[in-house]
Amino acid sequence: xxxxxxxxxxxxxxxILRELRQRAEADGEKLLTYLIDMAYLExxxxxxxxWIGSHENENRRAKG
Numbered sequence: 001x002x003x004x005x006x007x008x009x010x011x012x013x014x015x016i017l018r019e020l021r022q023r024a025e026a027d028g029e030k031l032l033t034y035l036i037d038m039a040y041l042e043x044x045x046x047x048x049x050x051w052i053g054s055h056e057n058e059n060r061r062a063k064g
Contacts (some may be wrong), residue, residue: 011047013043019042021036
């Protein structure tokens with residue numbers, strides 16, 4: 001069985017955090033919602049950085 005990639009793991013974490021945030025918000029848990037939102041944003045930033053990094057590498061190989 002193949003190991004999931006870093007991007008796949010980040011996307012899974014992001015999805016779980018999104019759902020947890022929605023549930024915490026629906027229950028009126030303001031502090032918990034905020035903390036989960038911060039983790040969600042961190043996962044989103046890491047996904048973006050990973051995506052940009054992989055595309056920059058592809059561009060370098062295409063030019064090289």
